Amino acid sequence: MTTAATAIRVLIADDQIMVRQGFTVLLNAEPDIEVVGQAVDGHDAVARTAELAPDVVLMDIRMPGLDGIEATRRITAPPDAAVKVLVLTTFDLDEYVYEALRAGASGFLLKDASADELAQAVRVVAAGDALLAPGITKRLIAEFSRMTGARRTPPRGRAAGLTERETEVLSLIAQGLSNAEIAERLVVAEQTVKTHVGRILVKLGLRDRTQAAVFAFETGLVRPTGY
Template structure:
């Protein structure tokens, strides 16, 4: 099946550049472009793309609010992949909390861009460990006010599910978790699914954010 993509960015050259790169990839089609967050909401409702490439800083309505609107729309299956120029941008963290399925630096290669779109479209989360953990650590540094999302929800997890959640937050893939726990990868997938259901989370990215915000996992040095 063809992955349908909407590109939301206020810079026309960025939109067109990404469109050229993605349309050259097999199985990916750019079905529309949006000039800001408000336009992205309208175009998403109209086109129902599989993935929205969402810039953070845009006029009229920013990417965070647009992401929240898309992710929170009833029955929405559209995934949001945040685009950013900075790998330590607290706004990206806020976008993940708003429901984005991952983020990608704007200087990513064509191959990285296509891979990110495919990963997110498949229902997985794009978690780059070297960037995500630094991002959360930076957010912790600039915002000392704790915002626990209800740690009591962790009580519903089994010991193994809690362990899997902790490893997700560290950026490990299913295969890496399977190797760490010496279990089959399919077993890990089952644990991940149960964690998401029990915690009422959208995907692995929200699971990682929840693990940090609940205090289950702490950024290095905090």
């Protein structure tokens, strides 16, 4: 049974008290999740994260003062930052979502998600995976292509260190495939895929799968053909 010491610690940052309280009730009902605090805006989120050291921050994007994008950037900026940020948004095509992912968010979730979806999203992000469903990823690819098309540059020199198989794995990450799905596609063990993903992150100096996908889109290392 999960104990308080091993429960996923969550901070909820939203300027609406009803959202904060509602999510707190829903998440505290889960045996493996504990809401350790709430923040009313971006400045508060940064301060409370430093104070409470949560595993996951549920971050609203549109808040007064310091918005969720800049708060996310500040929270995830330290090289040793372990906290994951899960962006909350009202619309799945909110233009700010893309900027939040660039700022270091590990994924995003609609505010009308069910209690089960909310809890599972927290678990996925806490485990180090990106919360990017394939359908959402296709739209992300299209949007990144549109937003960066005019300024896309060739893949940075650091990407040259990837092997052919690692580049293939990176392409599949950018398409929204999970490790299990990548393993099935490449006909290899899932542990082998995990090893490749780890090496990709180290070689590119990235924190997680979301950053890897963003890197692939923005550098043109993975082309959005077909989306």
